[in-house]
Amino acid sequence: MKLSMLNLCAIAGIGLALSVSAAAAEPCMKVTLTGTQGGPPLFNGQAGAGTLVQYGDETNGCSAVKLQFDTGRGTNMRLSQMKVPVGKIDAIFFTHMHSDHTEGLHDILQLRWHFNSGGPKVDVVCSDDAKSPLGHTLSCSRYVTHIGDSLIESGEIAQRLAENKKRLAGGPADLVNVMTFAPGGEPVEVWQKGDVKVSAIGSRHIPGHASYRVDTPAGSVVVGGDAGNDKPAPPRSSSTSEQVEKLAAGADVLVHSTIHPVMGPDKDSGFPPPIYFRQSNAADLGALSKRAGVKNLVLTHLIPPMGAAKQGPYPIPGGALDEAAYKDAVSASGFEGNTVVGTDLVTITLPEGS
Ligand SMILES: [Zn+2]
Numbered sequence: 001m002k003l004s005m006l007n008l009c010a011i012a013g014i015g016l017a018l019s020v021s022a023a024a025a026e027p028c029m030k031v032t033l034t035g036t037q038g039g040p041p042l043f044n045g046q047a048g049a050g051t052l053v054q055y056g057d058e059t060n061g062c063s064a065v066k067l068q069f070d071t072g073r074g075t076n077m078r079l080s081q082m083k084v085p086v087g088k089i090d091a092i093f094f095t096h097m098h099s100d101h102t103e104g105l106h107d108i109l110q111l112r113w114h115f116n117s118g119g120p121k122v123d124v125v126c127s128d129d130a131k132s133p134l135g136h137t138l139s140c141s142r143y144v145t146h147i148g149d150s151l152i153e154s155g156e157i158a159q160r161l162a163e164n165k166k167r168l169a170g171g172p173a174d175l176v177n178v179m180t181f182a183p184g185g186e187p188v189e190v191w192q193k194g195d196v197k198v199s200a201i202g203s204r205h206i207p208g209h210a211s212y213r214v215d216t217p218a219g220s221v222v223v224g225g226d227a228g229n230d231k232p233a234p235p236r237s238s239s240t241s242e243q244v245e246k247l248a249a250g251a252d253v254l255v256h257s258t259i260h261p262v263m264g265p266d267k268d269s270g271f272p273p274p275i276y277f278r279q280s281n282a283a284d285l286g287a288l289s290k291r292a293g294v295k296n297l298v299l300t301h302l303i304p305p306m307g308a309a310k311q312g313p314y315p316i317p318g319g320a321l322d323e324a325a326y327k328d329a330v331s332a333s334g335f336e337g338n339t340v341v342g343t344d345l346v347t348i349t350l351p352e353g354s
Helices: 005-024 075-081 105-116 140-145 149-154 156-163 242-247 273-277 282-292 323-331
Strands: 027-035 050-057 065-069 091-093 122-127 176-181 188-193 196-202 210-216 219-223 253-259 296-303 338-341 347-350
Touching (some): 027 075, 027 210, 027 219, 027 296, 050 210, 050 219, 065 196, 075 105, 091 188, 091 196, 105 122, 122 188, 140 176, 176 188, 196 242, 210 242, 253 282, 282 323, 296 323
Parallel strands (some): 065 091, 091 122, 122 176, 219 253, 253 296, 296 338
Antiparallel strands (some): 027 050, 188 196
16 A cells, blocks of 8 residues: 555654654653751751652653652651652662651551552562671561551551551551662662662661662662761771762762761760761761762751751750851862752752753
8 A cells, every 4th residue: 555645744743753752751860858857856847867769751750760768757748748649659768777767657658558558569678687796686677567566556557447448457567568688798789660770788877777879861879878987986087988989989969967077076065976976977978979979969867957056965066057067068078069968858850950
């Protein structure tokens, strides 16, 4: 059969339309801080530590895949401000089992159980049980498996099941697929979906601490968590983690918990030295970023928070810090990339300029 000129033009037109839409659908990712508070203290309504990484293309607002790293206090509230439904999160990753990074999981999973019991399950990715030399064990899998226990004990789960039998009988933990891994000295792939690959490396803070890297065609982000150097106190070359430095090589974005040098034992804040030394300080994070070729350093989990006169009970020597105090500490390292002093909901979109 011969094609008429009109048909040929129509086919060419369709081809053109397809190629235009394919060219327009460039991959992109968004990295958003869902909480920037460092440690258990409260300050000015800041949410606890967390980072949302979304990936997709412009047809879906860079949000086809949604990954949440740590779920500090108030994560649900920040997700609601971004209009991210908890039922749409693909996976949740934990750096470590400290409440300022984990306590938001309770209300995330209860809400998901309430309205999304039909599935899908959410992957929770974290370290295998990690035994401390002091004899205790840090267990992500037990934390997650028992996340709904208080609601079961109070009778709420039974009461709500009686109202709606489509909900899962075991409560919120029934909606979770726990995926644990052994954090080691080299990056290992721990999660993957389509073009999105997540790898992890073991890092020091408490037993079972891990840092993560997300690689996509639109760029890469490393979430360091509260990692510090393997040597828990000076003398040492840096307060930062050599494993995080390895993981962050060439990364577009490094999101990392930060302590300001003003809290150091030489400055008389009274802040406990072992807790100061197990975090990475702002100056050393700048130096790491310079060595690793990181483009954007995003400081989060700020100790102390900007504007706070105290970190918990400890006064800030010289008074409250501002954004410049953090930026000055980083720039003293010679890092010439972009430094973002994190506030809740600050977002970096990749590729840059998109
Ligand atoms: Zn922390």
